[in-house]
Amino acid sequence: MIGSFIKKKKKEIVLDKENIPEHIAIIMDGNGRWARKRNLPRTMGHRAGVEAIRRVLKEADKIGIKYLTLYAFSTENWKRPKDEVSALMNLLVEYFKKELAELNKNGVVIRISGDITKLPKIAEEEIIKAVEITKNNKGIVLNLAFNYGGRDEILRAVKTIAEDYKNNKINLDEIDEDKFSNYLYTCNIPDPDLIIRPSGEQRISNFLLWQCAYSEFWYSDICWPDFNEEHLHMAIYDFQHRNRRYGGI
Numbered sequence: 001m002i003g004s005f006i007k008k009k010k011k012e013i014v015l016d017k018e019n020i021p022e023h024i025a026i027i028m029d030g031n032g033r034w035a036r037k038r039n040l041p042r043t044m045g046h047r048a049g050v051e052a053i054r055r056v057l058k059e060a061d062k063i064g065i066k067y068l069t070l071y072a073f074s075t076e077n078w079k080r081p082k083d084e085v086s087a088l089m090n091l092l093v094e095y096f097k098k099e100l101a102e103l104n105k106n107g108v109v110i111r112i113s114g115d116i117t118k119l120p121k122i123a124e125e126e127i128i129k130a131v132e133i134t135k136n137n138k139g140i141v142l143n144l145a146f147n148y149g150g151r152d153e154i155l156r157a158v159k160t161i162a163e164d165y166k167n168n169k170i171n172l173d174e175i176d177e178d179k180f181s182n183y184l185y186t187c188n189i190p191d192p193d194l195i196i197r198p199s200g201e202q203r204i205s206n207f208l209l210w211q212c213a214y215s216e217f218w219y220s221d222i223c224w225p226d227f228n229e230e231h232l233h234m235a236i237y238d239f240q241h242r243n244r245r246y247g248g249i
Protein backbone atom coordinates (compact mmCIF):
# COMPACT_ATOMS: atom_id res chain seq x y z
CA MET A 1 0.00 0.00 0.00
CA ILE A 2 1.42 3.28 -1.14
CA GLY A 3 0.05 5.10 1.95
CA SER A 4 2.25 3.06 4.27
CA PHE A 5 5.33 4.36 2.46
CA ILE A 6 4.40 7.99 2.93
CA LYS A 7 5.64 9.18 6.28
CA LYS A 8 3.46 11.87 7.84
CA LYS A 9 5.59 15.01 7.97
CA LYS A 10 5.43 16.82 11.31
CA LYS A 11 4.03 20.32 11.04
CA GLU A 12 6.85 22.74 11.73
CA ILE A 13 6.03 25.33 14.35
CA VAL A 14 7.30 28.78 13.48
CA LEU A 15 6.90 31.32 16.25
CA ASP A 16 6.24 34.98 15.59
CA LYS A 17 9.21 36.69 17.24
CA GLU A 18 7.22 39.92 17.52
CA ASN A 19 4.53 38.31 19.67
CA ILE A 20 6.35 36.34 22.33
CA PRO A 21 4.42 36.28 25.64
CA GLU A 22 6.26 38.31 28.24
CA HIS A 23 5.14 36.14 31.16
CA ILE A 24 4.31 32.43 31.11
CA ALA A 25 3.04 30.66 34.23
CA ILE A 26 2.88 26.88 34.53
CA ILE A 27 0.98 24.54 36.86
CA MET A 28 3.44 21.65 36.88
CA ASP A 29 0.90 18.85 37.19
CA GLY A 30 1.01 15.10 36.59
CA ASN A 31 4.23 14.09 38.34
CA GLY A 32 2.46 11.43 40.39
CA ARG A 33 0.67 9.89 37.39
CA TRP A 34 3.91 9.92 35.39
CA ALA A 35 5.57 7.92 38.17
CA ARG A 36 2.64 5.52 38.63
CA LYS A 37 2.66 4.63 34.93
CA ARG A 38 6.27 3.55 35.37
CA ASN A 39 5.73 1.76 38.69
CA LEU A 40 7.93 4.31 40.39
CA PRO A 41 7.38 6.12 43.69
CA ARG A 42 5.66 9.51 43.35
CA THR A 43 8.83 11.26 44.48
CA MET A 44 10.57 10.02 41.32
CA GLY A 45 7.88 11.86 39.36
CA HIS A 46 8.78 15.08 41.19
CA ARG A 47 12.47 14.45 40.51
CA ALA A 48 11.72 14.01 36.81
CA GLY A 49 9.68 17.21 37.10
CA VAL A 50 12.85 19.08 38.05
CA GLU A 51 14.44 17.90 34.78
CA ALA A 52 11.47 19.42 32.95
CA ILE A 53 12.07 22.68 34.85
CA ARG A 54 15.64 22.74 33.53
CA ARG A 55 14.53 22.16 29.93
CA VAL A 56 11.69 24.64 29.98
CA LEU A 57 13.63 27.41 31.73
CA LYS A 58 16.46 27.14 29.22
CA GLU A 59 14.09 27.18 26.25
CA ALA A 60 11.94 29.99 27.65
CA ASP A 61 15.08 32.09 28.07
CA LYS A 62 16.18 31.26 24.53
CA ILE A 63 12.80 32.24 23.08
CA GLY A 64 12.86 35.58 24.90
CA ILE A 65 10.27 35.02 27.64
CA LYS A 66 10.97 37.57 30.37
CA TYR A 67 9.13 35.95 33.29
CA LEU A 68 8.47 32.29 34.02
CA THR A 69 6.33 31.43 37.05
CA LEU A 70 6.22 27.80 38.16
CA TYR A 71 3.68 26.46 40.67
CA ALA A 72 5.82 24.10 42.72
CA PHE A 73 4.04 23.80 46.09
CA SER A 74 0.62 25.12 47.02
CA THR A 75 -0.74 26.11 50.43
CA GLU A 76 -2.92 22.98 50.07
CA ASN A 77 0.00 20.61 49.33
CA TRP A 78 0.76 20.32 53.08
CA LYS A 79 -2.13 17.80 53.13
CA ARG A 80 0.05 15.28 51.25
CA PRO A 81 1.80 12.43 53.09
CA LYS A 82 4.68 13.67 55.26
CA ASP A 83 7.38 11.91 53.24
CA GLU A 84 6.15 13.41 49.95
CA VAL A 85 6.15 16.89 51.50
CA SER A 86 9.67 16.44 52.81
CA ALA A 87 10.84 15.00 49.46
CA LEU A 88 9.55 18.18 47.76
CA MET A 89 11.35 20.39 50.31
CA ASN A 90 14.55 18.39 49.79
CA LEU A 91 14.25 18.70 46.01
CA LEU A 92 14.01 22.46 46.32
CA VAL A 93 17.12 22.58 48.52
CA GLU A 94 18.98 20.21 46.18
CA TYR A 95 17.97 22.29 43.15
CA PHE A 96 19.46 25.48 44.56
CA LYS A 97 22.56 23.75 45.94
CA LYS A 98 23.28 22.19 42.55
CA GLU A 99 22.05 24.90 40.18
CA LEU A 100 22.37 28.29 41.81
CA ALA A 101 25.86 29.03 40.43
CA GLU A 102 24.77 28.12 36.89
CA LEU A 103 21.48 30.04 37.18
CA ASN A 104 23.41 33.07 38.39
CA LYS A 105 25.98 32.75 35.59
CA ASN A 106 23.10 32.74 33.08
CA GLY A 107 21.68 35.95 34.54
CA VAL A 108 18.53 34.32 35.95
CA VAL A 109 16.72 36.33 38.64
CA ILE A 110 15.08 34.12 41.28
CA ARG A 111 11.86 35.38 42.81
CA ILE A 112 9.55 33.53 45.18
CA SER A 113 5.80 33.81 45.52
CA GLY A 114 4.55 32.29 48.76
CA ASP A 115 5.11 32.27 52.50
CA ILE A 116 8.58 30.78 52.86
CA THR A 117 8.70 31.37 56.62
CA LYS A 118 6.61 28.17 57.05
CA LEU A 119 9.16 26.02 55.21
CA PRO A 120 11.89 24.00 56.92
CA LYS A 121 14.72 26.37 57.94
CA ILE A 122 17.17 24.93 55.42
CA ALA A 123 14.74 25.47 52.52
CA GLU A 124 13.98 29.02 53.67
CA GLU A 125 17.71 29.78 53.90
CA GLU A 126 18.49 28.41 50.44
CA ILE A 127 15.66 30.49 48.97
CA ILE A 128 16.77 33.69 50.69
CA LYS A 129 20.33 33.07 49.45
CA ALA A 130 19.19 32.41 45.85
CA VAL A 131 17.00 35.54 45.79
CA GLU A 132 19.78 37.69 47.27
CA ILE A 133 22.56 36.44 44.96
CA THR A 134 20.51 36.81 41.77
CA LYS A 135 18.57 39.98 42.56
CA ASN A 136 20.64 42.30 40.32
CA ASN A 137 20.81 39.92 37.35
CA LYS A 138 19.33 41.06 34.07
CA GLY A 139 18.04 37.82 32.56
CA ILE A 140 14.83 35.85 32.75
CA VAL A 141 12.93 36.02 36.05
CA LEU A 142 12.20 32.56 37.46
CA ASN A 143 9.36 33.09 39.91
CA LEU A 144 8.86 29.94 41.95
CA ALA A 145 5.49 29.67 43.65
CA PHE A 146 6.26 27.74 46.81
CA ASN A 147 3.80 27.50 49.70
CA TYR A 148 1.67 29.70 47.49
CA GLY A 149 -2.09 30.10 47.33
CA GLY A 150 -3.94 32.77 45.36
CA ARG A 151 -6.57 33.37 48.06
CA ASP A 152 -3.89 33.54 50.75
CA GLU A 153 -1.95 36.07 48.66
CA ILE A 154 -5.03 38.29 48.24
CA LEU A 155 -5.90 38.09 51.95
CA ARG A 156 -2.36 39.07 52.90
CA ALA A 157 -2.49 42.02 50.54
CA VAL A 158 -5.83 43.16 52.00
CA LYS A 159 -4.47 42.91 55.56
CA THR A 160 -1.31 44.86 54.71
CA ILE A 161 -3.34 47.57 52.97
CA ALA A 162 -5.61 47.78 56.03
CA GLU A 163 -2.54 48.19 58.26
CA ASP A 164 -1.15 50.89 55.96
CA TYR A 165 -4.51 52.66 56.00
CA LYS A 166 -4.63 52.49 59.82
CA ASN A 167 -1.11 53.95 59.98
CA ASN A 168 -2.01 56.76 57.54
CA LYS A 169 0.37 55.40 54.90
CA ILE A 170 -2.33 55.13 52.26
CA ASN A 171 -5.64 56.88 51.45
CA LEU A 172 -8.78 55.09 50.33
CA ASP A 173 -8.88 56.85 46.95
CA GLU A 174 -5.28 55.81 46.24
CA ILE A 175 -6.25 52.12 46.23
CA ASP A 176 -6.69 51.09 42.63
CA GLU A 177 -5.77 47.93 40.70
CA ASP A 178 -2.14 48.98 40.19
CA LYS A 179 -1.67 49.90 43.83
CA PHE A 180 -3.30 46.63 44.95
CA SER A 181 -0.98 44.63 42.66
CA ASN A 182 1.99 46.15 44.47
CA TYR A 183 0.88 44.37 47.64
CA LEU A 184 0.97 40.94 46.00
CA TYR A 185 3.95 38.54 45.91
CA THR A 186 4.17 39.28 42.18
CA CYS A 187 4.78 43.02 42.74
CA ASN A 188 6.58 44.44 39.66
CA ILE A 189 5.95 41.27 37.65
CA PRO A 190 3.43 41.76 34.81
CA ASP A 191 0.33 39.52 34.83
CA PRO A 192 0.84 36.21 33.02
CA ASP A 193 -0.05 36.33 29.33
CA LEU A 194 -0.28 32.56 29.15
CA ILE A 195 -0.99 29.92 31.79
CA ILE A 196 -0.08 26.35 30.91
CA ARG A 197 -1.48 23.30 32.69
CA PRO A 198 -0.35 19.88 31.55
CA SER A 199 -1.67 16.47 32.69
CA GLY A 200 -5.25 16.76 31.46
CA GLU A 201 -6.72 18.77 34.35
CA GLN A 202 -8.45 22.00 33.42
CA ARG A 203 -8.73 24.12 36.53
CA ILE A 204 -6.86 27.00 38.15
CA SER A 205 -6.25 25.37 41.59
CA ASN A 206 -5.79 28.61 43.55
CA PHE A 207 -3.02 29.83 41.23
CA LEU A 208 -2.52 33.56 40.48
CA LEU A 209 -6.21 34.32 41.07
CA TRP A 210 -5.83 38.09 40.82
CA GLN A 211 -3.21 38.01 38.08
CA CYS A 212 -4.98 35.59 35.68
CA ALA A 213 -7.86 37.99 34.90
CA TYR A 214 -6.87 38.26 31.22
CA SER A 215 -4.48 35.33 30.83
CA GLU A 216 -4.86 32.87 27.98
CA PHE A 217 -4.98 29.21 29.06
CA TRP A 218 -3.34 26.24 27.38
CA TYR A 219 -4.03 22.68 28.47
CA SER A 220 -2.55 19.39 27.35
CA ASP A 221 -2.59 15.73 28.37
CA ILE A 222 1.20 15.52 28.70
CA CYS A 223 2.38 14.93 32.26
CA TRP A 224 4.80 17.60 33.48
CA PRO A 225 7.90 15.34 33.55
CA ASP A 226 7.40 14.73 29.79
CA PHE A 227 6.91 18.40 28.99
CA ASN A 228 9.61 19.57 26.62
CA GLU A 229 10.72 22.37 24.32
CA GLU A 230 8.29 21.32 21.60
CA HIS A 231 5.30 21.52 23.95
CA LEU A 232 6.37 25.01 25.00
CA HIS A 233 6.52 26.04 21.35
CA MET A 234 3.06 24.54 20.73
CA ALA A 235 1.59 26.50 23.64
CA ILE A 236 3.17 29.76 22.45
CA TYR A 237 2.09 29.09 18.87
CA ASP A 238 -1.53 28.64 20.00
CA PHE A 239 -1.26 31.76 22.14
CA GLN A 240 -0.09 33.72 19.11
CA HIS A 241 -3.24 32.73 17.25
CA ARG A 242 -5.66 33.85 19.96
CA ASN A 243 -7.55 37.11 19.81
CA ARG A 244 -7.03 38.93 23.12
CA ARG A 245 -9.74 41.53 23.57
CA TYR A 246 -9.48 42.42 27.27
CA GLY A 247 -13.22 42.96 27.37
CA GLY A 248 -13.23 45.10 24.22
CA ILE A 249 -14.51 44.03 20.80
Ligand code: FPP
Binds near residue numbers: 028049073074199
Ligand atom coordinates in the same frame (compact mmCIF):
# COMPACT_ATOMS: atom_id res chain seq x y z
C1 FPP B 1 1.78 18.24 40.88
O1 FPP B 1 1.77 16.91 40.41
C2 FPP B 1 3.13 18.62 41.25
C3 FPP B 1 3.52 19.08 42.46
C4 FPP B 1 2.57 19.28 43.57
C5 FPP B 1 4.93 19.40 42.74
C6 FPP B 1 5.69 20.06 41.62
C7 FPP B 1 7.10 20.15 42.01
C8 FPP B 1 8.17 19.94 41.20
C9 FPP B 1 8.07 19.67 39.77
C10 FPP B 1 9.56 20.00 41.75
C11 FPP B 1 9.77 21.12 42.73
C12 FPP B 1 11.14 21.45 42.80
C13 FPP B 1 11.68 22.66 42.56
C14 FPP B 1 13.11 22.73 42.37
C15 FPP B 1 10.91 23.88 42.42
P1 FPP B 1 1.03 15.80 41.27
O2 FPP B 1 2.01 15.27 42.25
O3 FPP B 1 -0.20 16.36 41.87
O4 FPP B 1 0.71 14.75 40.16
P2 FPP B 1 -0.59 13.83 40.07
O5 FPP B 1 -1.77 14.76 39.93
O6 FPP B 1 -0.34 13.06 38.82
O7 FPP B 1 -0.64 12.99 41.29
